[in-house]
Amino acid sequence: MRNIWTIAMREFKVYFTSPIAYIVLAMFAVVFGYFFTSGLAFFMDYSASVQAQGGAGAPPLNVNQFVIEPSLGNMSIVLLFLMPMITMRLFAEEQRSGTIELLLTSPLQDYHIICGKWLGALLLYGCLLLVAVLNISVLFLYTTPDWKPLLVSLLGLLLMGGSMIAIGTFLSTLTRNQIVAGALTFGVLLLLWVLNWISSYETSTFSRVCEYLAISPHFEQFSKGVIELKDLLYYLSAISLGLFLSKRSLEALRWKA
Amino acid sequence: MIQVEGVTKRYGPKTAVSNISFEVERGEIVGFLGPNGAGKTTTMRILTGFLPPTLGTASVAGFDVGKSPIEVKRRIGYLPESPPLYPEMEVEDYLRFVAAIKRIPKKEIPRRVDAVLERTATGAVRDLLVGKLSKGYRQRVGLAQALIHGPEVLVLDEPTSGLDPKQIIEVRGLIRSLAGEHTILLSTHILPEVAGTCGRVIIINEGRIEASDTPENLTAQLQGANSLLLDIDGPSEAVRERLELDLAVRKVIEHEARNGRTVWRVEADKDENLTRRLAEAVVTSGWGLYGMQSLGLSLEDIFLKLTSDESAAAQAEEEVPEPEAAESDPPADEGSGSGEGEDE
Numbered sequence: 025m026r027n028i029w030t031i032a033m034r035e036f037k038v039y040f041t042s043p044i045a046y047i048v049l050a051m052f053a054v055v056f057g058y059f060f061t062s063g064l065a066f067f068m069d070y071s072a073s074v075q076a077q078g079g080a081g082a083p084p085l086n087v088n089q090f091v092i093e094p095s096l097g098n099m100s101i102v103l104l105f106l107m108p109m110i111t112m113r114l115f116a117e118e119q120r121s122g123t124i125e126l127l128l129t130s131p132l133q134d135y136h137i138i139c140g141k142w143l144g145a146l147l148l149y150g151c152l153l154l155v156a157v158l159n160i161s162v163l164f165l166y167t168t169p170d171w172k173p174l175l176v177s178l179l180g181l182l183l184m185g186g187s188m189i190a191i192g193t194f195l196s197t198l199t200r201n202q203i204v205a206g207a208l209t210f211g212v213l214l215l216l217w218v219l220n221w222i223s224s225y226e227t228s229t230f231s232r233v234c235e236y237l238a239i240s241p242h243f244e245q246f247s248k249g250v251i252e253l254k255d256l257l258y259y260l261s262a263i264s265l266g267l268f269l270s271k272r273s274l275e276a277l278r279w280k281a
Numbered sequence: 282m283i284q285v286e287g288v289t290k291r292y293g294p295k296t297a298v299s300n301i302s303f304e305v306e307r308g309e310i311v312g313f314l315g316p317n318g319a320g321k322t323t324t325m326r327i328l329t330g331f332l333p334p335t336l337g338t339a340s341v342a343g344f345d346v347g348k349s350p351i352e353v354k355r356r357i358g359y360l361p362e363s364p365p366l367y368p369e370m371e372v373e374d375y376l377r378f379v380a381a382i383k384r385i386p387k388k389e390i391p392r393r394v395d396a397v398l399e400r401t402a403t404g405a406v407r408d409l410l411v412g413k414l415s416k417g418y419r420q421r422v423g424l425a426q427a428l429i430h431g432p433e434v435l436v437l438d439e440p441t442s443g444l445d446p447k448q449i450i451e452v453r454g455l456i457r458s459l460a461g462e463h464t465i466l467l468s469t470h471i472l473p474e475v476a477g478t479c480g481r482v483i484i485i486n487e488g489r490i491e492a493s494d495t496p497e498n499l500t501a502q503l504q505g506a507n508s509l510l511l512d513i514d515g516p517s518e519a520v521r522e523r524l525e526l527d528l529a530v531r532k533v534i535e536h537e538a539r540n541g542r543t544v545w546r547v548e549a550d551k552d553e554n555l556t557r558r559l560a561e562a563v564v565t566s567g568w569g570l571y572g573m574q575s576l577g578l579s580l581e582d583i584f585l586k587l588t589s590d591e592s593a594a595a596q597a598e599e600e601v602p603e604p605e606a607a608e609s610d611p612p613a614d615e616g617s618g619s620g621e622g623e624d625e
Contacts, residue, residue, distance in 0.1 A: 030381040034370075041369045126365035126426070129329040130382040131354040278332055 027132050031140025035114070036147045044113070045148055048106050052152045055102050059095045060159045067091050087169045092160055093247050096177050099156065100240045103188060104213050110148055111192025112206035114141045115270075119200035119277075128278065138270045142186075142193050142263075149185045153178060173249025180246025183259035184239060188213055190266025197273040213239070282307045282434055282464040283328065288337035290323050290488075297323040299488040300337070307433075310460050312475030312496075313468035315485040321468040322362060324485070325436050328466070329359040342433050355384065358432035358463070362439045364423025368412025372403060372422055375411055376429060383430035397425040401455065417448035424455065435459065437467040441474060453478055507555060509547045509575055510536060515568030517543060523562055529555050542571060 039045035067090045074085065118124040127137050157178070163169050192209040199205050220238035223231040235241060239262070242255040283305035290298040298320040305311045313321045326332040328339055330350040338345060344352040367375055373394060380390045398404045401421040406414060411422065420440065427435060440456060441449045456478055459465060469475060475482045476496040484492040484499070492499060507529075513520050517535075524533045524545065529552040536546040549555055556573060563570045 026387075027382065027384070030378065034367075034378050038367070038369055121365075121368075122361060122363045123365040123367060125326075125331055125359075125361045126379070127382070129331050129354055129357070129359045130379075131351045131384050132382055133351070 027136040028140040028143060031127075031132075031137055032143035032147065035141050035144025039110075039144075039148045044109065045151070048109055048148070049151060049155065052102060052106060053155050056095070056099065056156055057159060059098045059102075060091070060156075063091045063095045087163060087167050088173055088249075091163065092169060092174060092177070095159075096156065096181065097243070097247050099181060100184065100217065100243060103185060104210070104217055106152070107149075107185070107188040107192055107213060108206040108209040110145050111189055111196055111209055112202045113196070114145060114193050115196040115274075116199055116202045116205040120202070124277075128274075134271050134274050135267075138193065138267055138274065142189055142267060142270075145189045145193070146182075146186055149189060150182070153181060153185075156181075170249075173247075176249045176251055177247050179251070180243050180255070180259075183246075183256070183263075184243050187239065187259050187262035187266065190263045190270075191216075192266075194266045194269040194273060197270050197277065282309075283339075283341055283466060285324070285328070285339045286337055288324070288327060288334045288339055290320075290327060290332065291335045297488055298327070298334075301485070301488070301490050302337075303483055303490060303493060305434075305464055305466055307464055308461055309481060310456070310465040310467070310479045312479035312482045313466060313485060314470070314472065314475050314482050315468075316470055319470075319485045320488040321470075321485060322438055323488075325359070325438050325466070325468060329357055329436055330354050331359075355430065356433045358427030358430065358435045360423045360427040360435075360437045360440060362442065364419050364426070366411045366419060366422060366426075368410065370411055371408055372411055372414070373398075373407040375422070376425060379426045380429050385430055393429055393431075397429050400428060401425040417444055417451070420444060420448070420452055421455070424452070428459070433464060435463045435465045435467075437465065439468055439470070441469070441471075507549045507551050507575070509549070509556065509559070509573065511545045511547060511559065511563070511570070512539060512542060512572035513545060513563055513568050513570055514542045515563070515566065519566070520545065520563075520568065523566055524559065527555070527558060527562065539571075542569075544572075 039048075067085065067087065070090070071085045115124070118127065160169075160174065191212055192205075195208040195212065196202075196205040198208070216237065216239040218238075220235040220241050223235040225231075236258070242258045245252045245255055283303075285304070286302050287300050288298060288302070289296065289300050301320075301324065313324070315321050323332065327334045328341060328346065330346050330353055333347060338347065340346060341353045342356045344356070346353050367378075370378065376394045376397065377390055380393050381387075385393055398407055401424050403418060403421050403425055406418055406422075411419070414422065420443075424437075424440070427437070437456065441452050444452060453474070456465065456467065467479070479496060482492075482494060482496050482499055483490055511524075520543070521533050524530055524547055527549070529549045530547055531550065532548040534546045534548070536544040538544070547559065556575070560570060560573060
């Protein structure tokens, strides 16, 4: 565990000694801030009009449902663009600079290196979530959102992000070129993101499989505060698969190096 | 300490290393000498557990590289050809990180870092970013990295390539000072480098070991010496006496027995007519001459390759003024074309 942590902390610090962390955090803060503000504006406009129509007896509008849910739901679009930037360097950079030789000739198991790198990227992603939480916490000053579904959403986001990072980690082992790794990751994540679109027009087995494989629909229940086993399993298996493929790829790297 | 047995490494159809075997005893400094692309880096990568061999076994300190890689890696300090440095880290942080992944107990790390900083004379740059260091300092931080866990075996791949003459002398001095505590295997494609530092030299060319001896013997063998194998059917003592009669012959050694005959190895001064005279001598004595083979030639080829490599590089350096210790260190080699992975 200490080995994984050592690798993870180095990765995490590198993000902050290079411009990557700042660029990703700044971009995220702006885009998420925009999502959140527009969601809030819609909510205030809508609740004002409901009151104007004399809906005094109607139950108050749910801030979770109208502000938090959509803004966190939209986060997957932002992640689609930011995740490749976070993961592309993980192994590609080490291969380019030759430092992979240091890692692979140290008394470490492959999974120490892979999990360490994955965890390091996940920690940076955790910082992004923190920015989102910071935005949302403003709501607590003026109203009383339900915090339990919020926590479940955050767990869902962590799992979804973890899956994306695991996929990116694997793709980064495939090449010594960071741009190639980034482009591949973006392509794969984009495909996983749009994979369920076909199911709106078709109901064949193929489209149902596609829907299940798509990455964002599994977040829907989380965003409503519901943890479903199939969603949990989906994300956990995506993470395991990504890390497993990384390990295989690292072994192959040795054979062909 | 290091044992390599019948190791072969193929990259697809290309054979980088072909059935090589050698041993390195505890405390020895052994030089791996060969032109670029000879298989030096590949062999070192196999020893350090970076690459698995296609065939054969290698073991370090009694542990098999394939079966217990972790134990081997704990006992090896490895400096690859381009030092594996993270440019965005400070020297001290970098060494702490390396110490941690080499599994040094947390409490011991500061002490070890201080020790290697002192050992490699890099204390002055401990707070600098690795990316800002000069080539000489990078090499030393690379060495510090290899030394930090106090490994029994040091594997150094071209430790002086790309350095200027003054830095080369410093790094060589550093390596020599490490002898005794560590068993060292270093590679180079420069002949004088091994003469200055190594107790034994293994010459490798096109993936095969061509010779293994002390630098003095090798130089003697290479320069103006000639070595012949003679497969003769005749009474041993008489054959020996007759062969030794020739003025150019220095030494006659029984090489091996073959089909009831004896194969002799004759070491002699360089003499164009030697082969002819020896053949005549054997035949006129009434013995059977079943085979004759010159050994000197192939080594000479390599030697020529090595020296021409060096003189070309030395010329390219535009007569660098030779520093203080010039007697033992002829003009430095910039390592013609020392790019990454040139040995593949």
